[in-house]
Structures are given as structure tokens and as C-alpha cells.
Amino acid sequence: MIQVAVMGHGVVGSGVTEILLKNSAEIAKRVQDEIYIKKVLDLREFPDSPIADRFTKDFSEIEDDEDIKIVVEVMGGVEPAYTFVKSCLLKGKSVVTSNKELVAQKGAELLKIAKERNLNFLFEASVGGGIPIIRPLNQCLAANNVEEIDGILNGTTNFILTKMIKDSMSFEDALKLAQDLGYAERNPAADVEGHDACRKICILASMIFGKHVYPKGVHTEGITKVTLDDVGYAEAWGGVIKLIGSVKQNNGKHQILVAPMFVPAISQLSSVDDVFNAILVKGDSTGEVVFYGKGAGKLPTASAVVADVMDCVTNIDRRRNIFWEDSSNETIMPFEDTAYSMYVRVFAVNKAEACVNVSNLFGECNAIEKDNTPENEFAFVTPVMKYSDFEKACKSLEKEGCKILSTIRIADF
């Protein structure tokens, strides 16, 4: 019998205990051992739980219990999760977490402690919820040089964008609906500002580079500025707007950012709607591989956590080969040096004159025409240009009397 503790009894945590209890016989058959939940840590009361007697509010009951070999952390947030997880590892317990913030902020340090003590620190559920991605990516990496990852990594923003695209809802109305449906928090900043997606692309980037990529150094734009006009121009251009986390190797540097992008209809990512996530991995041998599924939710995420727990049980005395070193983001390409083709929407009193200025400043651009364009508005797509050059050109255009209403990157995958 293997004894485990679950820290946190929220949405994911209650799913973990539910699966471990409900499927205990099948799980025991698969791992050839019984998994017993010894303790559940939560500050709240759950008198109706079938294992109500095993709840505790005192972390030391887990930390100091030498019989507990595996600890599940599903509390979320950096603290106190970080302190608790570190303590558990230092006490010789393997840890499974779904906490992307923890892994994105403290992954290198926790992986190092786990490695030194021959323990497992697993986090399949931290990216893509129930979509297997961390382990397959590790497998892709085995015989491949992974050159690029582009992903729709946040279900909430994808739901909002889908409602804007399919139902012409405004951002505000779509956000409200997402909140009403429980997809978005009352304070939706982490989702709509792109921070959640940023944590996830940082975890994937850390894996493929073997060096920790910290969110702090990663350019992150959310979807709060995306308007229905932009959605319409994207459609006229031949695609949709998606919030993309992207990382790629570029001349020895690592290019990484999170931003809304025009994604062409031909891309596998363009048809990923609602709360679904999808992650496109490009390897030099495998070519393009896409993983698609629900990126969040109680049971999908909990099942990924339980699969990691089972992996810990069958590998109780050996460490999975998932590791990256610490770093100071020194290989990250400065954001100003990244280069994309850009969509630009402009207000101009004199459109003809403005178009001439656009050609002079941005080079040869392609106009996008859509129905119901306001009289003094037009939109175009620039050639691929360095962001610093693009910004300069934008400033110059505004000096010429135009007002830039929107700028959005064109996906290059």
C-alpha cells in the first residue's frame, strides 16, 4: 500500500480524491499496489466527504508523516504551495502538482531538489489540463529537436474569442457570459491579460530548452484590446483571432511571447473553439504534431494528476527523466527583435494620403477589405518586420495624422 496526501480540496483536488476513491480497484490493478489517501489538507470543512475523518488543516501532519510517500499539490498559487512542496521534497516525498504558477516560477529549484533526492516532481496537469502533453513532449524530445511550439493554452480566452467570432458578442459580453458559466473568475486578469497562457508556454519552453524560462521576461499581451472590428478583418483576411503562446529557436536565441494572432483558416489551431486547448509541436523529425482537448475542468485535470500519481507509484524508486536547469532568461531574444507580419487598423481623415504614407513607412502592404468599414478607417497587413522597426513606423504614421486603432500579429505557423 502506498500512502498519499492531497493538499487542496477545491475543484481539481476534489476531482483527484473522487477518481482515486471511485476507481481504486482498477488503479490498484494497474499499478499493482493500493493507493491510500491518508490526509487531505484544506482550511475548509467537508463534513459530507466519505473521507471526512482524514481531513486536516495542519500541514505538519503531512510533512512529518513518514508513511506518506507521495503528495499531491492542487492548491494553486505560489504560496503556500511552494513552501509546502519544497518541504515535502526535502522530507523525501515525491510531489505531483497541477499548479502552473508554481512550476513556472519555481520549477528549476524544485526539479533540482527532486533530482538530488531521486524523487519525482511531476506536473502533467499544469499545461493542457487533461491533454497529455508534458510526457509526450518529453518523448518527442527524445529523438527530436523540437524547433517550435505554438499553443492555444487558455480555455477562458478561447471561449471569449469564440463567442466574439461566432456570435458577434462584444468582449465585455463574452467575458460576462464566461463568468456566468464559471469559465472565468470574477477577477479575470490572469486569463484575459495572458498571464495564465504565459505560465504554460514558459513551462513548455523550459522543457524544450532544458533551461528555466521565467514568465517575467516574456512579452505578454492579452485579448482585452481585441474588438469585433478586428474579428471582422481577420475573417476578411481568411482566418480567426486566437490567443497564442509561441516559443521557437531562432539563431541560438529563444523567441517566446504570448499575444493574440491572426491564425489562417488552414491551420489546425484555427478550428479549436470554446474552452478547448491545442498545442502544436514542431520537431525536426516528427514534423507537426498537435495535441487537442479540454485544457481545464475538474475531471480532465484531475485525471492527469492521478496518472502522474500512478506513475510515481510504479516508479517509486526511480526518477522520471524530466528536468531543466535554472537560468536568468539570458537566451531569450529581446522582444523588440522578434519579427512578425502585422495587421494594422488605422483611422485617417485622408485615406488616399495615408495609404501612401503606409507604403513608405511599412513597405509593400496588403489591404484587407471588409463590409461595413467606417468611412475613415482602413486595415492592412505589413511584411515581416522587426518589432522595433514596426513601432517606429507606427509612430511615424501617427505623426502624419493617422490614428492606429489596432495592431495584431499574423501567425507564422
Added chain:
Amino acid sequence: MIQVAVMGHGVVGSGVTEILLKNSAEIAKRVQDEIYIKKVLDLREFPDSPIADRFTKDFSEIEDDEDIKIVVEVMGGVEPAYTFVKSCLLKGKSVVTSNKELVAQKGAELLKIAKERNLNFLFEASVGGGIPIIRPLNQCLAANNVEEIDGILNGTTNFILTKMIKDSMSFEDALKLAQDLGYAERNPAADVEGHDACRKICILASMIFGKHVYPKGVHTEGITKVTLDDVGYAEAWGGVIKLIGSVKQNNGKHQILVAPMFVPAISQLSSVDDVFNAILVKGDSTGEVVFYGKGAGKLPTASAVVADVMDCVTNIDRRRNIFWEDSSNETIMPFEDTAYSMYVRVFAVNKAEACVNVSNLFGECNAIEKDNTPENEFAFVTPVMKYSDFEKACKSLEKEGCKILSTIRIADF
């Protein structure tokens, strides 16, 4: 240093040696051991290979070499692959194969031998080429009851169907093009008759049921009867025709078949084009997860083989938890009992009369209207009905003077 042998130096085999040689330093770093190709078995001569001196035509040089711990089988076909692989396992060597025919025909027996001897028998590349599917599925299975798998499992037929759909090419012309491009063999039967897809869905079914499903008992239809008219009706209906391998649990029975199906545009599988494969896995906890990528090709397939070899190296003394028992297909639902909604295309001299007969025989059907329909032709979609009832109704309709031109299942995923 771990010594390996590669049996077969065709497309995949040459890719395996290429990756093992080219990426040897990185691979050694990852598995913390050097992988040395001691022997390559092939009856042909490869004097220009950088390891030409290690080629042999004599299997006993591999079988009897106790230093060779891992053998890669990439010859294809059941014999002599089966005899060789069995001998290797009996001699205590782990085996990695990309050979779907071997796994579909002999998997249970070979897995049993491997289990008894605590060896690995791995076959990630046998399904989906470079798409990680066997290992993620095993992981999905860990905490999930996998209820259904539906997949586009054969790139050649998907290429042909894509050409029919997008470029209105006839089946014959599209097949010719696939042959010219090297996607289809000169004898294309294994692909276009559905046998290749059948082997792959049998492997996936065996994994999720834990019992071997033999191709022999699986109803298999290819795409040779699909016409451009059918493609047009599918479009008018709101979807595309794809060759689908499908397996699901149904009242304690296992429903499995390979057949062309109308796939609605809303499905993730509808946009999988050209030689790409995609596999949709439905778990009771994860919900729908899709794996997408190139299902064949030298480097994608070879990289999956090499990843398995690396897994064997890091687990040289322990067996991966992939196993299923032998069976006699006794849990497979008789094909006649499977139930689908069906598309039917009919020639009738008197259409009005025929329509009345259709309602009487099939129940309430939906007509599909498309442009340029020949005068005496019409098409409809039946309610979900047992195949045996459907066949009876078809016969009765033909007795009434109609001629049934096509019947194709409507996908229910």
C-alpha cells in the same frame, strides 16, 4: 554502452540508423548511456552506408550476440519478422518495432513472452507514425475509462479522399497521383481496402480492452467504392468523407469497424487532410482528446522508434506497463448488430414512388439535395438502425425496383 541491432534497412530502418548516428551525442546525454548500432540486418547491400561494415544478412549474428540487448524490427510483414522477434525475446533481448501487421497479428503472444522475461516489447511507431499515441493512450488509460477511439489512421487513403474532396479528382486519378508521389504502393490494396487502418485500430482496441483484438474478426471496408457523387452529397449534408477506424464499448461488447464515414464539419477529424492522421480518444474523465500529425514517413516514424529504443535503454531492467491478454475476439459485437445512421444514394425510375417506399422501409429519413443531381437519383440519411435491419430494408427497396448506388455510415462522434 548499450548495443542494439536494427533488422531492416528500408525507409524506416534507414531513418532509425540515421537518427541514432546523427543525434548520438544528444541521445547519449538524455539516456546517460551510449547507444551503439552493432548490426544491421538486410539482404541488400549498402556499401555507401557509414556503417557498411556492420551490415549482415545472417540473423544468427544478432540472435546469438549476447551483447546486443535491444533489437529494432522495421522489416514489416508478419514473416520473417515474427520468427526473428520471438527469437530475440526468447534470448532475453528487448524489442522495438514499427510493424503494425506483426503487433496486430502476434501482439498478445509477444507481449506475454516479454512479460515473462521482464523485457520490453514497444511499438509506438506502429500506430500514427510519429504521433505519440501508444504511450499517451496508456497514460490516458491510467486514470480513465477510455470509452471510444475514432481515428483517421491511414495517410494514403486520407490523401486520396482529400484530392477527391478538394480537387474533384476521381478515385482512380487520386490513387495514381498518390502512387506517383510515393504515398501509395504499386499494389495499394492494404491501404485502399482498409486493412492497414484495421491493423491500427485493432492495436488501439487491444490496448483499451486489455484483450487482443484480431483483424480477422473486424468488419473492414475500404474507399474503393467512394465516388465523387458521394463526396458531393457529403458536402451538401455538411461534412466530408473520411476512412474511420472506430472502436467503442457498448453494453459489455466491443464495437469495432473500419469504414468510410460522413464526418460532420464540426468534428476535429473533418479538417484532417492529405497524409495526416488524427486519433480521437474519449475518456470518461478527460473527455475528448485528439492527437494529430504525420502518420507515416521516414523520419516521423523513425523518431518514434528511436524514442522507444531510448525508453528501453533507460528501463533496461524493468518492463513498461503495456500489456494485453490473448483472446478469441469473443467480446466483439457481431457486425450485423452495430447501429449507425446511414447515407443512401438511390437510382429510381419513379422518384416519388421510391420516396414513399423509403419512408416505409427505413423510417423517417432526411433527404440530401445537391446541385447537378442526375434526374433519376436521390439520396437520404436514415435514422440510426441496426445493420441487419438496414440490409433488409435495402433489399426490400431494390425489390421495389430501385437500385442502391452507395451506402456510407454517418459518424456518431
